[in-house]
Amino acid sequence: LLMEIVLLCGSLRKQSYNRKLLNTIKEHAPSHWTFTEIAIDRIPFYNADVEERRVPDEVTVLKEGLTRADGVIIVSPEYNNGMPAVVKNALDWAASPPQESPLPKKPIALAGASPQGAGTVQAQTQLRQTLIAIDAYVMSGPKLLVGQVHTRVEVEDEQITEEGTVKRIKKYVKAFDEWITTLSE
Ligand code: FNR
Numbered sequence: 170l171l172m173e174i175v176l177l178c179g180s181l182r183k184q185s186y187n188r189k190l191l192n193t194i195k196e197h198a199p200s201h202w203t204f205t206e207i208a209i210d211r212i213p214f215y216n217a218d219v220e221e222r223r224v225p226d227e228v229t230v231l232k233e234g235l236t237r238a239d240g241v242i243i244v245s246p247e248y249n250n251g252m253p254a255v256v257k258n259a260l261d262w263a264a265s266p267p268q269e270s271p272l273p274k275k276p277i278a279l280a281g282a283s284p285q286g287a288g289t290v291q292a293q294t295q296l297r298q299t300l301i302a303i304d305a306y307v308m309s310g311p312k313l314l315v316g317q318v319h320t321r322v323e324v325e326d327e328q329i330t331e332e333g334t335v336k337r338i339k340k341y342v343k344a345f346d347e348w349i350t351t352l353s354e
Contacts, residue, residue, distance in 0.1 A: 172349060174198070175238035176206040179245025179256040179281075179292075186282040186318040191244040193329045194280065194313075198342050207234045209259040220265065228262045235263055235271040240349045241305075244280045247292030257299065264303040273304035276352050278345040280313035288314030308348045313341045 176195075180187040195204055212227045213219065220228075235241060245256050264270045279296055281289025293312065300307045315321065321331040329335065 170201060172199075172202050172239040172346070173237055174202050174204050175234050175241045176204055177209055177241065177243045177245075177256065177259060178206065179209075179243065179253045181210045181255065184324065185246070186284070186315075186322065187244050187246050187280075189322050189327060189329055190280060190282045190313075190315055190318070191242075192327050193335070193338055194242065194244065194342060196328055197335060197338050199346050202342075202346070205234055205238070207231050209255050212255075212259055212262060215258055215261040215265070217265075220262075231259060231263055232269075232271055235275065238271075238275065239353075240276040240278065240345060242278045242280060242345070243296065244282075245289065245292060245296070246281060247283055247285075247289040250291040251295045252292045252299075256296070260299055260303065267303075270303060272300070274352065275305045276308065276345070276349045277305045278308045278313075278341070278348070280315075280341070282315035282318040284317065284319045286316045288316030288318070290314050306348075306352055308345055311337070311341050311344055313337065 178191050213225055245252055264272055277300055279293045281292055283289050297307050321334050322329045
């Protein structure tokens with residue numbers, strides 16, 4: 170049975186390490202996963218007046234995608250010990266209004282890469298807190314924190330091929346597959 174996995178990427182830059190991590194996750198995913206990435210870079214800042222007048226098309230695409238998704242993977246850098254504003258903004262829109270939110274009980278997994286050692290642990294902790302507030306079912310582990318990422322991937326490569334990281338990614342996607350299955354039972 171096919172599963173649709175929605176991907177959100179918290180880095181908007183072209184040579185992003187998190188983009189490379191996202192590509193690597195796709196590469197090693199179970200064969201019954203299909204992927205839809207939803208762009209979050211054009212979503213305007215959340216504004217209840219705008220929401221009341223007319224929900225922006227980018228938000229409608231996001232909400233429809235999340236509604237359809239069997240699971241969501243958020244691959245994001247850490248900025249100043251937290252999640253990037255684009256990610257928070259997308260989640261704020263997606264969760265509003267609460268009675269129409271696609272996020273309650275949605276299986277979600279987090280991943281992140283950083284040149285620093287801790288590999289986005291603080292951003293993920295913050296993300297988890299927000300996702301709990303909006304009743305999503307975030308997988309607690311195994312965590313995918315890719316520290317010192319610049320030593321694990323070449324600038325010109327689209328993917329991380331370093332063996333240790335690939336091994337962790339394989340475990341991670343398998344665990345998330347089980348998480349989705351368990352929650353759907
Ligand atoms: C960073 N960076 C960073 N890294 C980290 O591990 N913890 C942090 O708190 C921060 N803070 C931070 C703030 C801002 C404004 C920037 C631009 C960067 C470094 C960050 O991990 C690094 O730039 C990554 O390469 C960003 O991810 P992408 O774009 O490569 O995916």
